[in-house]
Amino acid sequence: MLVVVCPQPDGTVVVQDVDRAQPGLPVVATETVEVEALPALVRAREAAASPTGTAPDAGLRWVWADTAATYPALLDADVRVDRCWDLRLCRTILRGSALTARTPYASAPRSAWDEARTAAAPEGLFDLTPPVALDPLRELRDQQRALTAAVGEDGRPESSRLWLLLAAESAGALVAAEMTFAGVPWDVVEHDRLLSELLGPRPAPGFRPALLEAKAAQVSAALGVGEINPDSPVELLRSMRLAGLPATSTRSWELQQIDHPAIAPLLEYKKMSRLMTANGWHWLDTWVAGGRFRPVYVPGGVVTGRWASDGGGALQLPHQVRSAVRADPGWVLVVADAAQLEPRILAAMSGDEAMATAGQAADMYEGMVATGAVATRQQAKFGMLGAMYGGTQGESGRMLPRITRAFPQALALVEAAARAGEQGEIVSTWLGRSSPLPSAEWRSAHSAAGAEGGSAAEQEAVRAQARSWGRFTRNFVVQGTAAEWALCWMALLRLRLRALSETVTGGPHLAFFLHDEIMVHTPADLADQVVEMVQETAHEAGRILFEGSPVEFRLTTAVVTAYSDAK
DNA sequence: CACGGCTGCCAC
DNA sequence: AAACGTGGCAGCCGTG
Secondary structure: OEEEEEEOOOOEEEEEEEOOOOOOOOEEEEEEEEHHHHHHHHHHHHHHOOOOOOOOOOOOEEEEOOHHHHHHHHHHOOOOOOOEEEHHHHHHHHHHOHHHOOOHHHHOOOOHHHOOOOOOOOOOOOOOOOOOOOOHHHHHHHHHHHHHOOEOOOOOEOHHHHHHHHHHHHHHHHHHHHHHHHOEEEOHHHHHHHHHHHHOOOOOOOOOOHHHHHHHHHHHHHHOOOOOOOOOHHHHHHHHHHOOOOOOOOOHHHHOOOOOOOHHHHHHHHHHHHHHHHHOHHHHHHHEEOOEEOOOEEOOOOOOOOOEEOOOOHHHOOHHHHHHEEOOOOEEEEEEEEOOHHHHHHHHHHOOHHHHHHOOOOOHHHHHHHOOOOOOHHHHHHHHHHHHHOOOOHHHHHHHHHHHHHOHHHHHHHHHHHHHHHOOOOOEOOOOOEOOOOOHHHHHHHHHHHOOOOOHHHHHHHHHHHHHHHHHHHHHHHHHHHHHHHHHHHHHHHHHHHOOOOOOOOOOEEEEEOOOEEEEEEEHHHHHHHHHHHHHHHHHHHHHHOOOOOOOOOEEEEEEOEHHHOO
């Protein structure tokens, strides 16, 4: 059963039951409640639904415009849901997918549904009412029609993969809201200790902590051209040149090449300053409360389908501060990392037999060495990164011919994606998320160059642009499909964990996600069971996406008290 | 003085 | 000073 949630301008919510088994998605029951009564209604409906099955259509599926606007208030009322259909996220996929490109849904002009979501809901129980009236039921039916009409390049129906993508994307939205709700367990005392040790005690506002101040003075003294502010690139570069250093920028990797007594303290200063500004006391005050770090995740925020984050820098949590991520007393963190995810994804997508064989090994790069294609793990790694990113220089470029000979099908797949991009065509992930078209400027420059005219320099600039977009599309298919695997993994794991507790935070729950890595916060006595679930769901995600593929999606797992002990 | 672009560094 | 993909974020700095 699909249950459509339609907020009304008068502060009520119309809840419609839609029978998804019947054509046209007829409404079979309607109920109207005050918005304050919605959590109770959802709780009751979830409790009454048949026990969670593993079939994608089992039980209830809540249909709403936007999980991020609706679900947090339900969670605050201690209400969880099993499944949803996030109309906004699904719309983005369906409007852009090559599989639905020939449907009226994809070619319809932009509407209020396409406008960016309004910022996070203000204080108060609910802010469901969108700025412009949206009709979720109608949108659902339009999406369902487009999905049914999806066809592959060969013209044959191709809706099942797309359906899986929509379900996984929506499940991801639930996971994101639940993770923000639960938060990452954060030890403020440990964080402050770490900051004090590295930077000096917390200073008064507007002042540098003592050790950072001392380091700045050390840099000035070593340069010997007066007191400088190392945070100012302009001032720093000028001073370095004045002191006779051959620097052309203030980047660490370039400074490392220079032999001068000011360099060591300067690099240390940069490291300390970065810690201070990115994850210092101000960050702690802003993002950590009640022993929890609560970042805002943005599912589907990256074109490839990866998540983005909005505030808190969740997806760039430096290793330097991970000792402050600490399980509650009596609880532990189960940290699992998909090993060589993208190479495995490429092996499975392309059906390359030799690469798939390598992809059965616990360490895929070692597996590639074992096939005899390359001599060392390092060569395998650089070669694969070059293949997936479009590298041509250095170790990556040198390894490419060998990799191509050993794994021809895999390389053919990424090469085809690159060629398509260079010609301004779109490419798609395994489940059917498609890349955007290049910008109008890109396309007009491309066609103008093709029509000749233009200087040699102009033509070369256009070719460089084309190659650049080719590297994007080359990477898109792999990165995007890896994101799909990760979504399926999390969605499956979430439902398994759910069975272990009554509420989100009452038992094992997902606490953090980073592209190919997840963290579960769990009571210590359930850790072994959680590890098993994490492993099983990784395997299952591989099966759902790549039925019959011999590639194994291996994990490294760790059960730890502090995140810093995970690897 | 506000704001947007740039620089540099963090994550995968 | 880039090369070889996707991002976020803080602080600097030039501009209107």
